[in-house]
Amino acid sequence: MHVRAPGKINVYLGVGALRGDGYHSLATVFQAVSLYEDVHASPSDGFSLEVSGEVDVSGVPLDDRNLALRAAKLLAAETGVRDGVHLDIRKGVPVAGGMGGGSADAAAALVACDALWGTGIGSRGLHELAARLGADVPFALHGGTAVGTGRGDVLTPALARGRFDWVLVLGGRGLSTPEMYRRLDGLRAHGDSLADDALELLEVPVAVLQALRSGSAEELAPVMMNDLEAAAVLDRADIELVLADGVRMGALTGIVSGSGPTTAFLCGGPEAAGALRDELRASGRDALHVHGPVPGARVVD
Known part of the structure; x- marks a missing residue:
């Protein structure tokens, strides 16, 4: 079985x-974008994993630390399947880049193994297993645009009309998500955080949901925000320079994707995104043009 799952912003x-x-606790809006992980699942006596890709995969574990392998074993244990599986993963989403590539692998592995084994667990069962694997895995399963609360795993679909065009600048060395949260906690403890949310009133602003519903990139740009950006910039000063360059070159706005270091620039349309990608590449950046929203993990014919 071949299953494709998207990265997210x-x-x-x-x-x-x-x-x-x-x-x-999180209040977030995910959007699945057209940068994908491809997982091929084939029958095997045991559980094994192979990883390749268009991005640097040297840091991807091949043992039980790998979310996709854990997903396959969890599904087998929960459904009584005694067969094994070999997972061949081809990565297109940056590793430790803040775009949920590992979560996409896990979601794809759940869908692929479910189809391969014919477990009959259903979409609700897959969602419950996805939530046990990690906060971002349920969204990778469903895709589209969604509001995430709780740990980010309680999803409510958000209406997003039309297409949003993004330019991603890949950040090289990955950042640790747990470390970025610890950094943010430290910044807040010392009063240095750029984030100004009242933590007891955590929710997605209505203006963000209205902009998505309107399908207007121009309306969405001024209301985008990422509390983890301050922590990512503290670790990697070059991120701040990339954000400034992207806006100077024509993006409506730029933001750190998740825990970073990937930066995502919202553009006015496909032509504007293509022009920004080319200019960023000419300046030596590793830039990609993607769009969203796109569906979550799906079997590929």
């Missing part, structure tokens, strides 16, 4: 206080 990411379970 956090159009809005508000981070609340640290919870008792070790996660932070």
Whole structure:
């Protein structure tokens, strides 16, 4: 079985206080974009994994630390399947880039193994397993545009009309998501955080949802926000320069994607995005033009 799952951008990411379970409360808006992970699942006596891709995969674990392998084993355990599987993953989403590539692998593995084994667990069962694997995995399963609350795993579909065009600048060395949250906590403790949300009133602003509903990139640009951006910039000063360059070259706005270091620039349309991508590439940046929203994990014929 061949399943394709998309990476994501956090159009809005508000981070609340640290919870008792070790996660932070979130109010976020995910948008799935046209940068994909491809997972091929084939019958096997045991569980094994192979990874290749258009991005640097040297840091991807091949053991039980890998979310896709854990997803396959979890599905087998929950449904009583005694077969194994070999997963061949081809990555297109940057590793540790803040775009949920590992979560997309896990979502794709769930769908691929479900189809391969004929478990009959259903979409609700897959969602429940996805939530156990990680906060971003349920969204990679469903795709589109959605509001995430709780740890980000409680999803409510958001109406997003039309198409949004983005230019991504890949950031090279990845950033650790847990470390970025710790950095943000430290910034807030010292009063240095750029984030100004009232943590007890954490929610996605109505203006963000209205802009998505209108399909207007011009309306969305001024209301985009990412609380983790301050932490990412503190670790990687070059991110701030990339953000400034993208806007100077014509983007409506730029934002760090998730925990970074990938930066995402919202553009006025396909032509504007193509021109920005070319100019960023000419300046030596690793830039890609993608669009959203796109569907979540799907079987490829």
